[in-house]
Amino acid sequence: MSEPAEIPRVKAPGGAVIPEILQDEVVRRFAEAGVMIFDAVWPAAVISGLHDAYGAVYANYHHDREFADALAVGDKRTMITITVDGPFNDPGLYANPTVFPLISKLLGDDVILGSFVSVTSLPGSLDQEAHLDMPLLFEAERVSPELPSYSLTLVIPLVDMNAMNGTTAFFPGSHRVIADEPPGSEPVAPDVPVGSALLFDARVWHGGTPNRSAAPRPVLYNTYQRSWFRDTVNFLSQSPLVMDPAEWARIPDQHRFLFDWARPPQD
Template identity: 40%
Template structure:
């Protein structure tokens, strides 16, 4: 941890962990402890820079129009990122230097609830202060007593700092049911350089800071949920997850449950029932019976 301006729970991936792409059990334990206490965790060195370059290159080619200009009043376009190219690799959605922490926090049957990007253009103002999820039971007095049930992993493609705009966090506010009291406490403004990530509890109070620079600040984020939780807020006009059947078929079996919730698990049953109804009900009544009557009348 550094100065109060940047005082957020932080861990740095050790060289041997980065080389082996495997976290030590003690690192996972410490990360889980810090996250549960503070509601946020910055992890330095979580994404190898070579892989980040691949993600960045694909992103800028695929979403170049989103980076050229915006007609959004808040100068923060938000869109779903397709799970394709380097974004379809387990190294992205199940990062071995991050995912073990997520599974410890949310269970080994957790799902990928959303994969999106928000772009902050020069001049973008401070975002409104908010929590990422609504109360499960209509009163945060209940929610704050629960273990984490949803979290977001923020991955800036450029350094997120005081100039480009970091994500301001009000630490420990996942334990405060009163929103006004929560945001009355001083926030921290963590610098998240390229290759680092920031994890936030869905209940922690936060906001995107203004972009004072002349640079566009693209940020990709993945939201992970306990298997029973769904967040439908903000997805009225876009899907939270976008993965085509070909890419889904390539997902290693151990990770398919991350995406399978987004498919209609009852589709095959509905198709079979529909076909059966056509064969046994609709077809006889609308085709075979008239044909039978026509033949009789001859």
């Protein structure tokens, strides 16, 4: 089976819904590559506001050490749980009109937001080893390529992802190949500017590239999954989704199913 050599890119129609007649074709291209970039989803000012909010609360993680409530995911690279509040509690972010209908088509109506985190690489971080974020669903890998998606991660850069700041390199199509190691081919290391987003299937091999800039490179790294699926490896010391009841009350009714795991007991 030949692997797609590139990551398909879709231009979001000004942050609006992709017309229904095009959605199936976009979903088909995603299913083939297992990774896709959506350009111009948010105005730069929205992301700059998120970057400021992130910096105000999470800069204390910008140290090259281990943390009790965050996961070291490589050299100078940490996965930090981001509390869903303030500007992060925004349907335009977690149920984005351009991207979410496609996520919903790929994962079905029982999709939930499984985790809301950042992956932040510090200046001087090295290449992250190519990996899958979690083991395949069944030990018999040959089953895996046959399955529809069950876990998708939406990467939202808070600074440009590129060769200077660091990006994530992918092996497009690697979810359709039976293997317990990354393909021997060269990965694709895309530029994903602020305002764009990248969606990938949990079965696609990938790894972060070095941060050669002088500033941390935070990206939101939010995972949507079928409601029965659990990530049993990445959240042993931190919560995947943190949101207090007052914030939960701000979620519009039609999106509450996404936050099923954060639902206060009385509801």
